[in-house]
Amino acid sequence: MKNTAIVGATGAVGRTMLSILEAxxxxxxxLRLLASERSAGTTVETKWGAIEIExxxxxxxxxIDVALFSAGGTRSKEYAPRFAAxxxxxxxxxxxxxxxxxxxxxxxxxxxxxxxxxxGIIANPNCTTMVLMMAAGPLHRHNGxxxxxxxxxxxxxxxxxxxxxxxxDETQLLMSDRESLQRGGWVDPQGALYxxxxxxxxxxxxxxxxxxxxxxxxxxxxxxxxxILEAPHMAVEPTCVRVPVMVGHGLAATMYFEEDIDAETxxxxxxxxPGLELWTDKTPTPLDSxxxxxxxxxxxxxxxxxxxxxxxxxxxDNLRKGAALNAVQIAELL
Amino acid sequence: MKNTAIVGATGAVGRTMLSILEAxxxxxxxLRLLASERSAGTTVETKWGAIEIExxxxxxxxxIDVALFSAGGTRSKEYAPRFAAxxxxxxxxxxxxxxxxxxxxxxxxxxxxxxxxxxGIIANPNCTTMVLMMAAGPLHRHNGxxxxxxxxxxxxxxxxxxxxxxxxDETQLLMSDRESLQRGGWVDPQGALYxxxxxxxxxxxxxxxxxxxxxxxxxxxxxxxxxILEAPHMAVEPTCVRVPVMVGHGLAATMYFEEDIDAETxxxxxxxxPGLELWTDKTPTPLDSxxxxxxxxxxxxxxxxxxxxxxxxxxxDNLRKGAALNAVQIAELL
Numbered sequence: 001m002k003n004t005a006i007v008g009a010t011g012a013v014g015r016t017m018l019s020i021l022e023a024x025x026x027x028x029x030x031l032r033l034l035a036s037e038r039s040a041g042t043t044v045e046t047k048w049g050a051i052e053i054e055x056x057x058x059x060x061x062x063x064i065d066v067a068l069f070s071a072g073g074t075r076s077k078e079y080a081p082r083f084a085a086x087x088x089x090x091x092x093x094x095x096x097x098x099x100x101x102x103x104x105x106x107x108x109x110x111x112x113x114x115x116x117x118x119x120g121i122i123a124n125p126n127c128t129t130m131v132l133m134m135a136a137g138p139l140h141r142h143n144g145x146x147x148x149x150x151x152x153x154x155x156x157x158x159x160x161x162x163x164x165x166x167x168x169d170e171t172q173l174l175m176s177d178r179e180s181l182q183r184g185g186w187v188d189p190q191g192a193l194y195x196x197x198x199x200x201x202x203x204x205x206x207x208x209x210x211x212x213x214x215x216x217x218x219x220x221x222x223x224x225x226x227x228i229l230e231a232p233h234m235a236v237e238p239t240c241v242r243v244p245v246m247v248g249h250g251l252a253a254t255m256y257f258e259e260d261i262d263a264e265t266x267x268x269x270x271x272x273x274p275g276l277e278l279w280t281d282k283t284p285t286p287l288d289s290x291x292x293x294x295x296x297x298x299x300x301x302x303x304x305x306x307x308x309x310x311x312x313x314x315x316x317d318n319l320r321k322g323a324a325l326n327a328v329q330i331a332e333l334l
Numbered sequence: 335m336k337n338t339a340i341v342g343a344t345g346a347v348g349r350t351m352l353s354i355l356e357a358x359x360x361x362x363x364x365l366r367l368l369a370s371e372r373s374a375g376t377t378v379e380t381k382w383g384a385i386e387i388e389x390x391x392x393x394x395x396x397x398i399d400v401a402l403f404s405a406g407g408t409r410s411k412e413y414a415p416r417f418a419a420x421x422x423x424x425x426x427x428x429x430x431x432x433x434x435x436x437x438x439x440x441x442x443x444x445x446x447x448x449x450x451x452x453x454g455i456i457a458n459p460n461c462t463t464m465v466l467m468m469a470a471g472p473l474h475r476h477n478g479x480x481x482x483x484x485x486x487x488x489x490x491x492x493x494x495x496x497x498x499x500x501x502x503d504e505t506q507l508l509m510s511d512r513e514s515l516q517r518g519g520w521v522d523p524q525g526a527l528y529x530x531x532x533x534x535x536x537x538x539x540x541x542x543x544x545x546x547x548x549x550x551x552x553x554x555x556x557x558x559x560x561x562i563l564e565a566p567h568m569a570v571e572p573t574c575v576r577v578p579v580m581v582g583h584g585l586a587a588t589m590y591f592e593e594d595i596d597a598e599t600x601x602x603x604x605x606x607x608p609g610l611e612l613w614t615d616k617t618p619t620p621l622d623s624x625x626x627x628x629x630x631x632x633x634x635x636x637x638x639x640x641x642x643x644x645x646x647x648x649x650x651d652n653l654r655k656g657a658a659l660n661a662v663q664i665a666e667l668l
Contacts, residue, residue: 201619214635287531306571
């Protein structure tokens with residue numbers, strides 16, 4: 001039984017963490033919910049009774065065994081080391097520590113062994129990377145991925161609750177003028193979250209540009225993939241795109257291997273992969289993935305240009321396996 | 335001045351053809367509008383007066399100089415040769431004749447010279463391929479594309495007016511239950527157009543599977559690209575995905591060349607490309623492309639995995655440059 005805390009308990013991922021702790025009957029001894037001052041004082045009904053949300057800034061971390069953090073990188077940087085110093089093992093969903101050499105970056109069911117090396121903080125990978133790793137991990141172990149093109153279809157809940165509100169509001173505005181909508185439509189972006197509208201639109205730039213024209217999201221896909229698969233030289237071409245979907249991140253990937261593979265072998269590997277469902281009769285969609293634990297793969301095809309590789313599609317719930325579920329699975333590994 | 339006909343005048347592309355003929359002041363002598371029996375007899379107001387829609391099945395093609403066909407492959411197969419035999423030059427928007435060795439496949443401003451070889455029928459490429467060619471054409475001429483991964487974000491109007499109705503109806507149903515929508519949402523597919531819902535969802539299978547697990551849309555991207563660029567051995571890995579957007583098809587592409595290229599050179603090439611606008615300050619979206627003639631390119635980046643190639647994004651109005659505009663541009667070349 002563990003004294004368990006959720007930091008960022010009122011966010012899209014934090015709420016999902018709570019429901020997953022409940023559903024998986026995580027051995028919670030005492031549950032604490034922490035968030036910013038704005039939410040502090042409100043009460044949340046849980047399986048372990050009604051719990052008042054504490055203000056992260058003033059809460060005392062003493063006695064916490066496991067803390068699941070999903071409160072953004074800035075808060076993680078400040079508070080995760082304090083919680084760890086007070087004796088908690090922190091599973092951090094932000095990008096703050098992911099590339100830190102002393103912090104394991106773990107996709108449960110892909111590189112569980114890495115958990116052992118932790119010294120107080122374990123990082124939960126980026127949601128898009130996580131979904132891809134559920135298929136790429138087993139394939140890499142089998143044939144060694146040499147190079148990969150990964151193109152994403154990321155839902156707005158990857159930007160938190162606010163992303164879902166923006167998509168809802170823009171969609172509503174666009175739906176109010178059907179004639180204009182049938183010519184494509186246009187709406188001024190609601191809020192400052194995205195630079196261009198997302199309602200009935202596609203933003204081929206998820207995240208913010210950092211280096212060489214690539215966004216932070218795209219660099220995560222490159223660097224986290226290499227760290228998780230322990231393949232520092234794997235060539236990854238990333239393009240991260242936001243689509244008008246509420247929940248569920250998809251990726252189309254082209255993979256070439258150290259040793260050539262065929263689609264039939266790849267399907268056999270994926271059919272055996274834990275936490276992954278291979279669909280062969282129909283194509284899994286974000287809506288199919290929303291609310292379930294398994295990541296869904298499909299459309300595994302032999303490459304038709306250069307032979308020896310595969311093209312595939314993979315989709316997963318970014319709030320569950322892409323974030324909250326994996327964090328809880330890491331906690332279960334401890 | 336030319337006796338001009340639009341076949342399939344009531345469809346999404348046919349309507350756009352009419353508005354483009356009007357806007358570009360195409361030298362129409364006499365305009366005829368043809369469609370199925372269902373639409374025959376209704377009157378359409380045009381720049382050249384009110385025109386009654388004729389029943390394609392019974393209309394006499396005699397006297398038509400140019401016929402723009404967008405009535406589906408089956409009707410093209412039956413009627414385009416008849417119109418050509420009666421003296422018309424047919425610009426056909428269906429896939430019926432695209433891969434026919436005796437039929438030029440033309441992207442205006444990319445391979446105009448091919449028009450010369452026609453013998454009555456000229457094929458208009460697939461809308462997704464067309465958008466990609468506006469960027470790939472100039473880059474191929476400059477450095478020779480050797481291999482390419484192309485992943486699409488195709489709007490529902492690529493499936494015609496019916497696609498837009500399905501997306502509208504599903505979106506409306508999903509919006510009516512916000513709580514369920516915030517968990518992803520689910521709606522039964524409206525109509526038989528798509529096998530799974532498209533509202534707030536992504537279908538990673540545009541078209542129908544034909545060979546080796548690839549859809550007809552994906553094979554078009556491979557085979558039409560090779561024909562248009564006169565590069566029969568170019569390696570193309572295609573993934574065609576439908577997204578909940580009304581108008582505008584986007585593609586993310588990774589390209590490697592006979593001769594290595596850098597992003598700066600690629601940007602210079604694309605900045606000079608006719609019919610293409612290169613955006614460097616922001617990322618063009620489908621909504622930006624809807625209703626305009628130019629195809630928009632952006633996010634031109636040096637590859638970060640294997641060096642020497644580029645990643646880029648391109649988006650265009652699938653009803654205009656992707657179909658109707660290109661057909662009219664071909665007619666203008668005649």
